[in-house]
Amino acid sequence: MIGQTEETLTSNKIPYEVGIAKYSELAKSLMLGDEAGMLKLLFHPETHKLLGVHALGQRATEIIHIGQAVLFYGGSVEYFRDMVFNYPTLAEAYKVAALDGLNKL
Amino acid sequence: MNVSEYDFVVIGSGPAGQKGAIAAAKARKRVAIIDRAVMIGGVSVHTGTIPSKTVREAIFQLTGFAVKALYGNGRRNRGEISVQDVSSRVNAIVARETEVIRAQLKRNGIAIHQGIAHFLDPHTVEVQGDGEGTSVKAGKILIACGTRPAHSPESP
Numbered sequence: 001m002i003g004q005t006e007e008t009l010t011s012n013k014i015p016y017e018v019g020i021a022k023y024s025e026l027a028k029s030l031m032l033g034d035e036a037g038m039l040k041l042l043f044h045p046e047t048h049k050l051l052g053v054h055a056l057g058q059r060a061t062e063i064i065h066i067g068q069a070v071l072f073y074g075g076s077v078e079y080f081r082d083m084v085f086n087y088p089t090l091a092e093a094y095k096v097a098a099l100d101g102l103n104k105l
Numbered sequence: 106m107n108v109s110e111y112d113f114v115v116i117g118s119g120p121a122g123q124k125g126a127i128a129a130a131k132a133r134k135r136v137a138i139i140d141r142a143v144m145i146g147g148v149s150v151h152t153g154t155i156p157s158k159t160v161r162e163a164i165f166q167l168t169g170f171a172v173k174a175l176y177g178n179g180r181r182n183r184g185e186i187s188v189q190d191v192s193s194r195v196n197a198i199v200a201r202e203t204e205v206i207r208a209q210l211k212r213n214g215i216a217i218h219q220g221i222a223h224f225l226d227p228h229t230v231e232v233q234g235d236g237e238g239t240s241v242k243a244g245k246i247l248i249a250c251g252t253r254p255a256h257s258p259e260s261p
Contacts, residue, residue, distance in 0.1 A: 030202075032162065088158055
């Protein structure tokens with residue numbers, strides 16, 4: 001994981017929204033046989049700025065770096081919505097999670 | 106003949122057709138999508154992307170191919186691997202992906218008509234082979250029925 005957690009955001013009184021991609025929804029993780037993993041994005045509900053990224057499951061150590069770069073450069077979840085992600089990949093979890101989170105607003 | 110009316114009809118349920126249908130549904134249009142029953146999800150799910158990548162991944166896993174270099178050929182004997190082993194993996198994942206797409210369309214209130222679309226006039230499409238002889242009318246129709254390979258005479 002990188003950035004904030006729901007606990008730190010709550011204790012700092014920073015509003016946030018959550019976007020989740022379950023590995024069970026991704027074609028690539030079905031191919032790899034991992035249906036338990038997940039990717040969670042935390043972002044600001046008004047500015048949509050990315051606040052935290054949590055990755056669990058196969059190759060989480062690899063895909064976390066995508067979130068690390070966006071977080072470091074102060075990017076927003078629209079980046080994941082608007083960019084093309086290869087299919088089927090685990091990196092695609094970022095797009096699924098961004099759409100999930102933005103749909104909740 | 107049953108006639109169903111929509112604001113927007115999409116022919117083809119591959120990636121382009123799905124996104125077009127969902128975008129229209131989110132704009133509160135009445136939407137239907139037409140494709141053959143065995144092709145919901147399009148070439149990507151049934152004959153292209155998903156099967157080919159699953160075959161590759163299944164062979165890596167069943168043979169331990171990726172780690173052979175570390176442990177030496179023949180050290181990882183997992184028995185004979187048959188075409189059936191690989192194709193049962195592929196079939197399971199294709200079925201699962203088809204369900205994901207079907208659920209996504211349903212969740213967005215999109216009607217699915219199964220059959221082959223055939224234009225009767227610019228705003229009416231007959232769905233052939235659905236057993237009911239349905240035709241659908243729409244103000245706008247998106248044709249997203251896929252591509253053919255382009256063969257260049259310069260690269261045989």
